[in-house]
Amino acid sequence: MAPGRGWRRRALRLLTAAGAVLLTRFPFWHCLSGLLLCAERADGRRKPDIPVPYLYVDMGVAVLCASFMSFGVKRRWFALGAALQLAVATYAAHIGGHGHYGDWLKVRMYSRTIAIIGGFLILASGAGELYRQRPRSRSLQSTGQVFLGIYLICQAYSLQHSKEDRLAYLNHLLGGELALQLLFILYGLLALAFLSGCYVRVAAQVLAVLLPPAILLIDGNLGYWHRSRHVEFWNQMKLIGQNVGIFGAVVILATDG
Numbered sequence: 001m002a003p004g005r006g007w008r009r010r011a012l013r014l015l016t017a018a019g020a021v022l023l024t025r026f027p028f029w030h031c032l033s034g035l036l037l038c039a040e041r042a043d044g045r046r047k048p049d050i051p052v053p054y055l056y057v058d059m060g061v062a063v064l065c066a067s068f069m070s071f072g073v074k075r076r077w078f079a080l081g082a083a084l085q086l087a088v089a090t091y092a093a094h095i096g097g098h099g100h101y102g103d104w105l106k107v108r109m110y111s112r113t114i115a116i117i118g119g120f121l122i123l124a125s126g127a128g129e130l131y132r133q134r135p136r137s138r139s140l141q142s143t144g145q146v147f148l149g150i151y152l153i154c155q156a157y158s159l160q161h162s163k164e165d166r167l168a169y170l171n172h173l174l175g176g177e178l179a180l181q182l183l184f185i186l187y188g189l190l191a192l193a194f195l196s197g198c199y200v201r202v203a204a205q206v207l208a209v210l211l212p213p214a215i216l217l218i219d220g221n222l223g224y225w226h227r228s229r230h231v232e233f234w235n236q237m238k239l240i241g242q243n244v245g246i247f248g249a250v251v252i253l254a255t256d257g
Helices: 002-024 026-043 051-073 077-095 103-124 138-161 163-170 177-196 199-219 223-230 231-254
Strands: none
Touching: 002 026, 002 051, 002 103, 002 231, 026 077, 026 231, 051 077, 077 103, 077 223, 103 138, 103 163, 103 231, 138 163, 138 177, 138 231, 163 177, 163 223, 177 199, 199 231, 223 231
C-alpha cells in the first residue's frame, strides 16, 4: 500500500504545481491580450477601457507580480499584489466609460475577474505551495472561495437569464433544455459549497472536470461569440485566458484544498 500512497502523493503534487503554473502565468496573458485588444480597437478608432498612461502602469505591475509569483519569490505577497492590481484595473475600466458592453457580457467579464481575484487570494493563503514553510491563512482562502462561489452564481444566473449563454450551451449539450437545467442546478450546488466552506475539495474536483469542456466547446466557439454575438476577438481570448486561470485555482483547491 505504501508505494500506492507515494504515487498518489506525487500525482497530487504534480497537479497542484500545474494549477499554480496556470494561475501565476495568467497576468502575462492578461497583458498580451489587453495590448492586442487595444490594437484591435485602434483599427476601429475606439479607446481602450483604461486611459493609455495608466494602462501601461497597470500592465507593468501585472508583469512584475507574475514574474515574482512564477519564480516563487515572496509568492504570497505578490499574489496579493496581483489581486489588488486586477481589482483596481477593473474598477478603473468600469468608471472610465470607454467600454460599452451588453449586460450579459458584463456578467461574463466581471464574474471571471472576481474569480481570478479569488484565485490569487487562495494562492496568497499558502495553498499550492509544495514545501510550505508557514501556516496557511484560512481567512484568505475562505475569502477566495467566496469569490469563486460568486462566479458560479453568475454562471448559473447566465444559464437562466442570458439568451446568448443559453444558446451557446444548447448548441453543445446533448440533453437540450433538460441538460441545461441540470447544469444550472449543479452550478448552484457548487456555489453553495464554496460559499459555505463545506465540501470545498469535492466541489473543486467536480468544477475541475466541468471547466475544460466549457473552455474548449463554449468559450472556444469563436465563430459564435465573435461573429454572431460581436464580442471583440481579443476580448473573447482574454475571457478564455481567465477561465484557464480559474481552472488553475480550482485544481489547487482540488488537490491541496
